[in-house]
Amino acid sequence: MQEIITLDYGSGGKKTARLIEELLVPAFSNPALDSLGDGAVIKGDGQLAFSTDSFVVDPIFFPGGDIGKLAVCGTVNDLAMCGAEPKYLSCALILEEGLPMDDLRRVVESIRMAAGKAGVQIVTGDTKVVEKGRGDKLYINTAGIGFLKYPGLSPKNIKAGDAVIVSGTVGDHGTAVMLARSGMMQGELTSDCAALNGLCKAILESGAKVRVLRDPTRGGVATTLNEFVEGSALGIVIDEDKIPVRPQVMAACGMLGLEPLYCANEGKLLAVVDAQDAEQVLKAMRGTEEGRDAALIGHVSAEYPGRLVMQTAFGGKRILQKLTGAQLPRIC
Amino acid sequence: MPWDKEKTASLLREMQTLVPGEIRLMEVCGTHTMSIAEAGIKSMLPKEVKLLSGPGCPVCVTPPQVIDAVLELSTEKDVIVTSYGDMLRVPGSKAGDSLLRRKALGARVETVYSPVDAVELALHNPDKQVVFLGVGFETTAPGTAAAVLTAQEKGAKNFSVWSMLKLVEPALRTLIAMDGFNVDGFLCPGHVATIIGADGFGFLPQEYKLPAVIAGFEPEDILLAVYRLVKQLAEKSPRLENEYTRAVSQEGNRLAQKILAQCFEPRFDIWRGLGGIEASGLGLREELKEFDAERRFRIKYASSEPPTACRCGEVITGRLSPERCPMFGKACTPEDPVGPCMVSSEGACAAAWKYAGVL
Numbered sequence: 001m002q003e004i005i006t007l008d009y010g011s012g013g014k015k016t017a018r019l020i021e022e023l024l025v026p027a028f029s030n031p032a033l034d035s036l037g038d039g040a041v042i043k044g045d046g047q048l049a050f051s052t053d054s055f056v057v058d059p060i061f062f063p064g065g066d067i068g069k070l071a072v073c074g075t076v077n078d079l080a081m082c083g084a085e086p087k088y089l090s091c092a093l094i095l096e097e098g099l100p101m102d103d104l105r106r107v108v109e110s111i112r113m114a115a116g117k118a119g120v121q122i123v124t125g126d127t128k129v130v131e132k133g134r135g136d137k138l139y140i141n142t143a144g145i146g147f148l149k150y151p152g153l154s155p156k157n158i159k160a161g162d163a164v165i166v167s168g169t170v171g172d173h174g175t176a177v178m179l180a181r182s183g184m185m186q187g188e189l190t191s192d193c194a195a196l197n198g199l200c201k202a203i204l205e206s207g208a209k210v211r212v213l214r215d216p217t218r219g220g221v222a223t224t225l226n227e228f229v230e231g232s233a234l235g236i237v238i239d240e241d242k243i244p245v246r247p248q249v250m251a252a253c254g255m256l257g258l259e260p261l262y263c264a265n266e267g268k269l270l271a272v273v274d275a276q277d278a279e280q281v282l283k284a285m286r287g288t289e290e291g292r293d294a295a296l297i298g299h300v301s302a303e304y305p306g307r308l309v310m311q312t313a314f315g316g317k318r319i320l321q322k323l324t325g326a327q328l329p330r331i332c
Numbered sequence: 333m334p335w336d337k338e339k340t341a342s343l344l345r346e347m348q349t350l351v352p353g354e355i356r357l358m359e360v361c362g363t364h365t366m367s368i369a370e371a372g373i374k375s376m377l378p379k380e381v382k383l384l385s386g387p388g389c390p391v392c393v394t395p396p397q398v399i400d401a402v403l404e405l406s407t408e409k410d411v412i413v414t415s416y417g418d419m420l421r422v423p424g425s426k427a428g429d430s431l432l433r434r435k436a437l438g439a440r441v442e443t444v445y446s447p448v449d450a451v452e453l454a455l456h457n458p459d460k461q462v463v464f465l466g467v468g469f470e471t472t473a474p475g476t477a478a479a480v481l482t483a484q485e486k487g488a489k490n491f492s493v494w495s496m497l498k499l500v501e502p503a504l505r506t507l508i509a510m511d512g513f514n515v516d517g518f519l520c521p522g523h524v525a526t527i528i529g530a531d532g533f534g535f536l537p538q539e540y541k542l543p544a545v546i547a548g549f550e551p552e553d554i555l556l557a558v559y560r561l562v563k564q565l566a567e568k569s570p571r572l573e574n575e576y577t578r579a580v581s582q583e584g585n586r587l588a589q590k591i592l593a594q595c596f597e598p599r600f601d602i603w604r605g606l607g608g609i610e611a612s613g614l615g616l617r618e619e620l621k622e623f624d625a626e627r628r629f630r631i632k633y634a635s636s637e638p639p640t641a642c643r644c645g646e647v648i649t650g651r652l653s654p655e656r657c658p659m660f661g662k663a664c665t666p667e668d669p670v671g672p673c674m675v676s677s678e679g680a681c682a683a684a685w686k687y688a689g690v691l
Contacts, residue, residue: 001428006436014667182445257417257677314551315340316372318687324666 014220084146088135174263362678529584605645
């Protein structure tokens with residue numbers, strides 16, 4: 001049978017990884033790309049981080065954000081996770097014929113606000129329009145450049161005993177978008193969409209030994225934690241009781257047949273730090289708006305090499321795999 | 333929800349003292365399979381207690397020739413196929429071919445949360461034929477019946493139901509009569525019992541001397557039901573117990589039973605793994621035949637089960653554990669499934685793969 005692109009390839013899970021590893025990386029291979037971090041660290045006058053991301057979220061306006069805010073925060077966060085200070089963004093718009101100008105104005109204003117809050121400038125851009133029916137309202141691509149301030153963050157640094165920290169409640173974005181799309185929005189559930197460069201700075205300047213930072217977007221917390229230990233001699237054990245999940249998210253996930261740990265986040269990060277510094281990091285995180293609900297959710301262990309294991313609230317243990325298939329298409 | 337861990341621990345200790353040797357219990361319902369895996373229950377039970385998955389995952393018992401016919405219909409012009417999300421990834425007799433693939437190639441396939449939504453879709457698309465794939469057991473059958481009655485009431489003439497609905501009792505009887513049947517007791521499906529009533533499972537102890545406990549779906553429900561099954565086996569006193577009294581009454585949901593009888597009648601049906609069973613499926617009654625997709629589109633099935641590498645039939649009858657299937661995790665994964673057990677959200681292989689067995 002002829003291979004075709006299905007929605008699974010955009011899930012952020014296993015098929016996305018296969019596309020990257022089997023098609024894109026072999027084609028474009030170079031040291032900056034091959035490390036497959038959230039952004040690439042490149043040499044210039046000083047070290048730079050560089051990242052790009054495309055946004056196709058449906059609907060373009062959702063509780064807690066919109067495609068414009070998401071396009072700024074997504075790229076800012078990818079740079080911040082590399083230990084860089086985000087500075088400059090590009091913004092390319094692909095518009096569908098018939099898009100109301102007021103919607104575009106609203107999105108542009110949202111981009112302006114988000115960029116201002118994150119301290120980045122939109123320094124270049126592009127606009128294309130496609131015929132009605134050949135796109136869906138509005139797609140955005142942003143690329144961003146940041147200056148590397150805290151080099152060396154990588155899953156390779158992780159050691160047995162390290163603490164695993166999440167910056168707040170999980171699954172908010174994915175559930176909010178899904179509910180908005182299905183018309184079942186209850187009003188209380190909002191996306192967590194936010195720029196995290198301030199939070200990263202607080203963590204990295206706390207003096208703690210930080211191994212790696214990553215924002216669990218598509219694929220959720222379970223997929224990102226799997227990426228940290230994939231192919232490694234170490235595993236991660238998390239405690240279901242300690243993972244912060246809003247009751248509304250839990251209820252909505254139950255109704256929609258989703259799992260919060262696999263739902264996308266757009267304003268959360270996962271940090272692996274030296275266990276002795278965990279309290280210090282949590283304190284620094286809780287002092288910021290984006291990290292006020294930060295929680296220690298588990299630790300790195302040599303007991304389950306390459307695996308993510310969860311101690312269930314009920315008292316059993318189970319393995320969490322990476323996301324398979326598309327949990328929700330067009331979530332960002 | 334915070335569990336009462338002390339209560340759980342004492343239940344497990346008591347179970348350990350009662351266990352009379354190796355016992356094999358079958359959970360009939362796919363939702364139980366998933367809940368067991370999700371809470372990590374197998375990692376907590378005494379090692380003598382084995383839990384097996386039964387023929388209770390609706391898409392898993394649908395035979396490949398029916399899936400093939402569905403795929404065929406999905407590519408017809410002006411047809412919109414609607415179903416629960418679970419059906420989208422299920423491969424037909426050819427691995428890799430599924431509604432999801434047909435959709436990527438241009439077929440109109442829509443996921444609905446309720447069959448009545450499919451009727452709405454039909455009303456909004458009068459120039460299209462909207463077909464709802466009615467997959468499930470007694471639990472989902474009333475919802476499908478409601479959709480048929482809604483379509484009749486609203487005059488949605490372009491709506492039809494393809495009934496793949498099945499009944500639990502004839503399947504269990506067939507399973508018990510099969511060669512090599514080796515199960516000591518049944519964890520009975522709470523959802524089905526809500527509709528048919530606790531009495532619907534009385535035949536297990538009465539006719540086959542098999543312990544049966546109707547269970548809910550919280551981990552506590554399941555653990556308690558397993559404990560009661562172990563206790564019955566220790567006491568050598570098989571009987572029917574209802575652990576799920578908060579939802580299941582003795583006689584069941586009369587209203588749902590009435591609407592079922594109004595729309596459907598039992599008919600011969602073919603099951604994956606179990607073969608053809610008399611009066612085991614639900615077909616639309618003669619007076620509602622205008623809503624019957626099989627008649628409207630003159631659906632023809634392959635006369636024999638098409639050859640496929642899939643061994644799901646053995647898995648759902650408890651004869652093969654997912655991990656022992658030679659394709660498990662190799663040729664057959666959730667991304668590239670060979671059989672339905674690997675992709676259904678209630679499938680035994682999906683549970684075994686997703687939760688990678690017991691730690």
